[in-house]
Structures are given as structure tokens and as C-alpha cells.
Amino acid sequence: MRGLFSTLIVVLLALVIVTTEAGKNKKEKNKGGNGGADCAEWRYGNCVANNGDCGPGMREGTCNENTKKLKCKVPCNWKKEFGADCKYKFGSWGECDAATSTKSRTGTLQKALFNVDCQPTISVSKPCTTKVKNKPKGKKNKGKGN
Template sequence: MRSLFSVTLLLLLALTLTAEATKRGRTHKGGKHDKSKAASECSAAEMQYGKCVPEHGDCGDGLREATCNDRTDKIPCKIPCNWKKDISDCKYKFGPWGPCDAATNTKNRSGTLKRVLFNAECQTTIKVSKPCSSKVKKTRGEKKPN
């Protein structure tokens, strides 16, 4: 019985040490979120960022050039597929959609600048439009007709 307890205790200790070593190894591999390399050479204000260029098509994963002190690195970036390319580095707070304009069959909303990413040039306010929905929205209390 003592030997079984000793073996169990040794196995538990070995698993704990292995898990800790694996965890420590993952955090220092210099992967996607390791910013210590660029931070030691340049401050955020000195760094110049280019536009995010998707690898395939016009959205999805891509690369962005980051330049500082005559050194250019390519860093990973992502353009959401449901977003406009010209404002991808500018984040806006949008109001509700306006009523449908019957002449153009579109509805509009405006947004105010909330945050600028990668030293991008952004407009302080922006207007976006989308086609009107052909379906009539129902409130939560309404039931489907039989």
C-alpha cells in the first residue's frame, strides 16, 4: 500500500513539473504576441505602420509593414470580411440605422471616431449605407401568422 502511494505521489509530481515547463515554454517562444523585439528598438510613437494587406482576396489574415530606424518588419494583421477596407484601421461608434429611403432603397447611419489604430489617418465622422431589408421585422411579442 505504501509503494502504491509513493508511486502515485511521484507521478503527480512529474505531471505538475511537466505542465509547468510546458506553460513556461509557451509564453517565451516569441510568437504572435511577442512585442519585446520591436519595443526595445522603438517607441510606439516612432513606429510607422502601413496598411494591412490581406494574403488572399480582400479580407482575412494578412501582413502589415512596420518601419522604424530604417528597419522594416512584417507583422500579422486581419481585415474583417464584413468591414470596409478604407476604414479598417479606424474604429467608430455608430448610431442606429435611419429609415429606408424609397428612392435609393438604402438606409444610412453615421459614426463618430472612437479609436485610431496604427497611426492611421481617420475621418472624425463617417456615414455608411446599406440596402434596405426586404423583410419586415417583427417585435418579440408578435406571433407568426397561421
């Protein structure tokens, strides 16, 4: 019985030592993988999708000589022209240009996420709609005997 008890003590002591060493290694990895936590001005590139034009991807950050990669996501319904990291406030759509059959509007930069370089103003256009607005819809006739 005494032999089993001493074996159990040795196994527990070994487990504590291995766990402590693993914790030290993890802390060292975090220091190295932090990529210069003391750096104040990180600059990040655009999010680049892993497959195709949208979905999960990676963005690269640089500061002085340090670089790191972050996971990100490119929305599938986003305008590729100005990126998902530049947030703009848009005005109203302009009148339809008969020559090009498009209408346009401009947006001013409100926020640049991840210190991405964004254009201060942008202009976007879309085809004019040819639909004629119908009369306002009233209550539908849901009675019996129709």
C-alpha cells in the same frame, strides 16, 4: 574507461560552446530585426491579406528610416471601406430614402489601432428592408393531439 570519460567531457564542452555562440547570434539577430527599438513614433499601414480580401496578412510599420513587417489578420466579415484598424461608434440607422432605397448612419472615430490614419467621421449605407415585422411570437403549441 578513462578514454570514454575524457571523450564525453570534450563532447559536452563543445556542445556548451556551440550553444553559447548560437545564443549570441540570436541576440544579434533580434537587435537587427528589431528595426529601431529606440524609435518612438511607429506608423503602421493597413493590414493587407496574403490571399484574397481577408484572412492572414502583413502590415508594414515605418519610423524615420526604419521599417518592419508584422503579421496581422483581416476579418472576413469586416467593412473594407474603413478598414479593420479604425474603430467607430455609430448612431442609429436613418429613415429609408425612397429615391435610393437605402438608409444610412454616421460613425465617429473612437480608436485607431497601430497609429493608422483614419477618417474622423464616416458614413455607411445599406439597402432598406422590405420585410413587415410580424406579430410577437408567443409560445408554440407543443401539446399532443395536434
